[in-house]
Amino acid sequence: MGDNSIIRLENITVSFDGEQVLKNLNLSIRDGEFVTLLGPSGCGKTTTLRIIGGFVKPDAGDVFFNGKKINDLPPHKREVNTIFQKYALFPHLNVYDNVAFGMRVHKKSEKQVKETVREMLAMVNLSGFANRNVNSLSGGQQQRVAIARALANDPKVLLLDEPLGALDLKLRKDMQVELKKIQKATGITFIFVTHDQEEALSMSDTVVVMDSGEIQQIGTPEDIYNEPANAFVADFIGESNILDGVMLEDYLCSFAGKKFRCVDAGFQKNENVDVVIRPEDIDVVEADSTHLTGVVTNVTFKGVHFEIIVDVEDFKWMIQSTDYQPVGAKIGLLIQPEDIHIMKKSVYSGTFGDYSTFSDEMEEDVAKEEEAEREDEV
Amino acid sequence: MKSKALSAPYIVWMCIFIIVPLFLVAYFAFTDKTGAFTLENIIQVGQYSDVFLRSIWMGALATLFSLVLGYPLAYIISRSSLRHQSVLIMLVMLPMWMNFLLRTYAWMTLLEDNGMINNFLAAIGLPRLHMINTAGAVVFGMVYDYLPFMILPLYTVLMKIDRSVIEAAQDLGANSRKVFLKVTVPMSMPGIISGITMVFVPAVSTFIISKMLGGGSNLLIGDLIDMQFLGNAYNPYLGSAISLVLMVLILICMGIMNQFDEDGSAEGGMMP
Numbered sequence: 001m002g003d004n005s006i007i008r009l010e011n012i013t014v015s016f017d018g019e020q021v022l023k024n025l026n027l028s029i030r031d032g033e034f035v036t037l038l039g040p041s042g043c044g045k046t047t048t049l050r051i052i053g054g055f056v057k058p059d060a061g062d063v064f065f066n067g068k069k070i071n072d073l074p075p076h077k078r079e080v081n082t083i084f085q086k087y088a089l090f091p092h093l094n095v096y097d098n099v100a101f102g103m104r105v106h107k108k109s110e111k112q113v114k115e116t117v118r119e120m121l122a123m124v125n126l127s128g129f130a131n132r133n134v135n136s137l138s139g140g141q142q143q144r145v146a147i148a149r150a151l152a153n154d155p156k157v158l159l160l161d162e163p164l165g166a167l168d169l170k171l172r173k174d175m176q177v178e179l180k181k182i183q184k185a186t187g188i189t190f191i192f193v194t195h196d197q198e199e200a201l202s203m204s205d206t207v208v209v210m211d212s213g214e215i216q217q218i219g220t221p222e223d224i225y226n227e228p229a230n231a232f233v234a235d236f237i238g239e240s241n242i243l244d245g246v247m248l249e250d251y252l253c254s255f256a257g258k259k260f261r262c263v264d265a266g267f268q269k270n271e272n273v274d275v276v277i278r279p280e281d282i283d284v285v286e287a288d289s290t291h292l293t294g295v296v297t298n299v300t301f302k303g304v305h306f307e308i309i310v311d312v313e314d315f316k317w318m319i320q321s322t323d324y325q326p327v328g329a330k331i332g333l334l335i336q337p338e339d340i341h342i343m344k345k346s347v348y349s350g351t352f353g354d355y356s357t358f359s360d361e362m363e364e365d366v367a368k369e370e371e372a373e374r375e376d377e378v
Numbered sequence: 379m380k381s382k383a384l385s386a387p388y389i390v391w392m393c394i395f396i397i398v399p400l401f402l403v404a405y406f407a408f409t410d411k412t413g414a415f416t417l418e419n420i421i422q423v424g425q426y427s428d429v430f431l432r433s434i435w436m437g438a439l440a441t442l443f444s445l446v447l448g449y450p451l452a453y454i455i456s457r458s459s460l461r462h463q464s465v466l467i468m469l470v471m472l473p474m475w476m477n478f479l480l481r482t483y484a485w486m487t488l489l490e491d492n493g494m495i496n497n498f499l500a501a502i503g504l505p506r507l508h509m510i511n512t513a514g515a516v517v518f519g520m521v522y523d524y525l526p527f528m529i530l531p532l533y534t535v536l537m538k539i540d541r542s543v544i545e546a547a548q549d550l551g552a553n554s555r556k557v558f559l560k561v562t563v564p565m566s567m568p569g570i571i572s573g574i575t576m577v578f579v580p581a582v583s584t585f586i587i588s589k590m591l592g593g594g595s596n597l598l599i600g601d602l603i604d605m606q607f608l609g610n611a612y613n614p615y616l617g618s619a620i621s622l623v624l625m626v627l628i629l630i631c632m633g634i635m636n637q638f639d640e641d642g643s644a645e646g647g648m649m650p
Contacts, residue, residue: 053545054548088542
């Protein structure tokens with residue numbers, strides 16, 4: 001096929017111990033792209049990366065590198081390098097020898113090795129560290145050695161398996177900027193695995209959202225955020241109020257028992273849909289100036305804004321607003337037509353979007369508790 | 379203060395059973411029957427240099443065979459599933475539950491000219507082999523008795539090697555041979571060092587194995603010392619001198635071994 005993809009996965013299926021980890025996955029990655037595989041733990045993103053690296057053999061499906069099938073190519077013959085989650089530096093070698101490892105395996109001259117190692121260490125700001133023991137370095141420094149070690153091999157594709165997961169917030173942000181810079185400077189294709197949506201949005205050219213072994217959406221960070229494909233994506237990327245709605249006609253929908261103008265079209269008349277409204281898009285107004293009103297049940301100060309939970313006819317909405325609202329206040333919610341995003345119904349419909357609780361686990365516990373109470377009453 | 383009080387019994391124990399005997403050995407080594415200072419005993423040790431050389435040579439051979447046999451086994455055990463690991467390690471340890479003397483004695487009857495192995499060879503029409511009372515039998519006995527001491531420290535370090543470090547080496551272009559030579563072996567160096575120490579030291583100073591499997595012709599340092607204290611030659615002054623020289627030799631050997639470990643400072647191992 002005459003596309004410019006450097007990595008292509010076709011109909012990949014993988015099971016571990018009878019449990020399907022990847023289901024018929026198709027993914028094409030362009031040369032020079034910064035691609036992020038984003039999803040919760042257990043979604044199959046790391047497995048996808050390990051298939052590209054050659055550490056996992058798919059049960060079915062093909063892996064292509066520059067149009068060539070590499071299903072049976074062992075890891076050491078692939079022109080990709082990996083940055084592992086726990087860095088995986090060689091503890092018996094110093095910083096210099098760690099970075100030089102790949103080149104020495106490939107029988108490069110020591111002169112060339114010396115030159116490249118110096119260049120790589122300079123790139124990751126570790127110039128004075130060549131003779132240091134890797135065990136004496138901090139997490140961030142070890143991570144940068146791992147980056148230098150992988151890049152010294154001059155890979156076509158760099159695989160990064162949650163490389164920033166073990167770092168503290170500030171260092172993480174610095175490393176995000178640094179990685180992005182390195183990617184731009186080298187032009188190498190980066191495939192980055194993370195469960196952190198903010199990291200994915202801020203670094204990537206393309207985000208691949210995954211859940212339970214399937215790709216939910218592929219798109220630019222803006223697309224993914226503004227036009228989520230289904231309730232899962234809307235919930236996973238940022239905060240969302242997701243409501244059951246009906247598309248009455250083009251540009252007119254109804255939810256929360258009210259009718260709203262919107263900018264979406266192309267649905268069937270009276271089609272059931274999921275409606276997404278981002279918390280920051282909702283304006284708080286006087287209760288009598290709009291047709292959507294609710295009672296504030298909870299307010300949390302978040303620094304930049306207040307997170308206000310509003311009960312509107314038993315559905316808990318989240319609003320992010322810079323203005324404080326006291327608990328118990330009756331407020332009006334104003335939503336502009338362009339802030340309403342309509343999605344087709346999916347298997348995820350009804351599982352997300354209500355802010356009675358923030359996590360699924362909590363939700364389950366609350367449900368169990370209520371059930372127990374009901375049984376007590378009987 | 380409290381930890382000091384708690385360690386007091388151990389310090390007393392060490393003084394009575396380690397420090398004092400060591401001083402006694404040194405004292406006997408440098409005195410004669412009248413209690414006067416002399417270097418005669420140490421000088422006399424020189425005439426047994428062939429026994430020293432033989433002991434070190436056999437001990438080194440046994441250590442080498444243990445390493446060559448033990449490393450692959452330890453590697454295989456460390457790579458098998460956790461459930462299998464405990465079973466395999468137990469199988470390695472199992473012979474150690476039986477008395478050392480009894481095991482060596484069993485080999486004596488097996489290796490005899492009219493022993494089980496030769497009877498079996500004769501029964502299937504093969505010529506009998508002379509095995510007992512040879513240097514080979516002694517080295518074999520050493521390997522058999524001390525192999526677990528090689529396998530256990532090796533297994534401990536090999537098991538601790540992170541799977542992702544191996545993958546990183548593959549990822550950087552190393553094939554399985556290079557992964558083994560450039561990552562697995564260097565990272566298991568502490569285990570190799572302690573395995574060698576734990577086999578070499580007892581093998582050099584053994585006297586039971588050479589006595590039972592080596593006959594009279596394969597005298598080792600251990601036998602020599604044994605003879606000075608319990609045998610007809612009764613001469614505790616010379617016996618102490620030999621012990622002292624042996625101890626110094628072993629300390630030198632261990633010092634040399636530890637030099638190798640300097641750069642391979644990865645954790646693990648069971649360095650005594």
